[in-house]
Amino acid sequence: MRLEWHLTFGESEIFSVTIGENYPDFHYVSSRLPLQAATLIDLDIFHLSAETDDGILYTTLFPELTALHKVIRRIEQDFSSGITHIIPIVVYRLGKKKKLNYCFGYPDEPTKTLDRRFFRSEYGDD
Amino acid sequence: MALATVYFQEFNGEAGVEVPTSKQASPLQFTAIDSPDVEEVETAAHALVSPNAGVFRSYEKWLRVCVESLGDSTSISNLEVFVNGDTPNDGISVWVKTAEVYATPKVGGYASAGAMTAPKTNLFATSSDDPISLGAGPFEAAEDVGLYLVVQMEVLPSAGIGLTSSYSLVLRYDEE
Numbered sequence: 503m504r505l506e507w508h509l510t511f512g513e514s515e516i517f518s519v520t521i522g523e524n525y526p527d528f529h530y531v532s533s534r535l536p537l538q539a540a541t542l543i544d545l546d547i548f549h550l551s552a553e554t555d556d557g558i559l560y561t562t563l564f565p566e567l568t569a570l571h572k573v574i575r576r577i578e579q580d581f582s583s584g585i586t587h588i589i590p591i592v593v594y595r596l597g598k599k600k601k602l603n604y605c606f607g608y609p610d611e612p613t614k615t616l617d618r619r620f621f622r623s624e625y626g627d628d
Numbered sequence: 629m630a631l632a633t634v635y636f637q638e639f640n641g642e643a644g645v646e647v648p649t650s651k652q653a654s655p656l657q658f659t660a661i662d663s664p665d666v667e668e669v670e671t672a673a674h675a676l677v678s679p680n681a682g683v684f685r686s687y688e689k690w691l692r693v694c695v696e697s698l699g700d701s702t703s704i705s706n707l708e709v710f711v712n713g714d715t716p717n718d719g720i721s722v723w724v725k726t727a728e729v730y731a732t733p734k735v736g737g738y739a740s741a742g743a744m745t746a747p748k749t750n751l752f753a754t755s756s757d758d759p760i761s762l763g764a765g766p767f768e769a770a771e772d773v774g775l776y777l778v779v780q781m782e783v784l785p786s787a788g789i790g791l792t793s794s795y796s797l798v799l800r801y802d803e804e
């Protein structure tokens with residue numbers, strides 16, 4: 503006899519990272535975000551943010567340090583059409599309330615994507 | 629007569645140490661991580677991205693049919709899969725291919741290196757009249773059977789923000 507079994511798929515969340523196109527005039531901001539998401543204290547989760555004078559443009563959570571590289575790739579792609587100035591990125595390790603001082607920037611070359619030579623961290627270059 | 633118990637398992641991890649997870653009672657969710665877990669909306673740490681340009685891809689999902697029990701039957705055969713009439717959300721596509729041997733899932737993301745390798749087809753272009761074969765069999769033991777089914781979601785800039793629709797992947801087979 504012929505039978506069928508059904509697997510439900512999809513129901514996948516999609517979010518937006520619209521920095522370059524929506525905010526073409528952003529520029530360097532030296533201030534840092536306060537520690538957020540207190541409910542995540544004690545969890546081994548990192549918080550990454552990019553910000554401008556207009557406020558937070560990009561924020562995400564990711565669970566492990568190695569994922570930082572993946573997040574940066576996303577930002578590289580999304581900044582490629584609109585970047586004009588240096589972009590600060592701050593990563594907090596929630597739970598330890600320690601700012602890891604991740605940051606990277608980009609010179610005034612709007613046609614290029616972020617260059618990882620500008621990525622610096624206490625763990626060394628990417 | 630007790631029928632066979634047949635369903636998909638999802639495999640994750642590096643090839644050689646891959647881990648199966650039953651999808652008998654759990655949906656298949658595309659995420660930006662190699663995990664069978666279903667993440668909650670708005671708290672998902674590995675949601676997909678609607679890109680400003682180009683394509684963003686999920687991790688590949690590797691599935692294989694598990695015959696948990698044959699019941700009173702002696703075999704199952706003619707494994708086929710298809711999507712029966714569902715249409716994807718705007719800016720969403722799902723690619724599919726089969727494989728004889730498990731390989732570490734492609735990582736997705738923006739780079740083409742994370743994309744499923746060809747040949748591959750559009751999952752939503754399949755139908756009950758034009759299914760994908762996972763093997764004719766007959767399969768006469770309670771074990772993982774047939775080809776792997778590999779799927780990967782692609783997100784275009786036109787995709788809406790939020791949760792994609794729920795679709796149904798049909799596994800069709802003959803049981804004797």
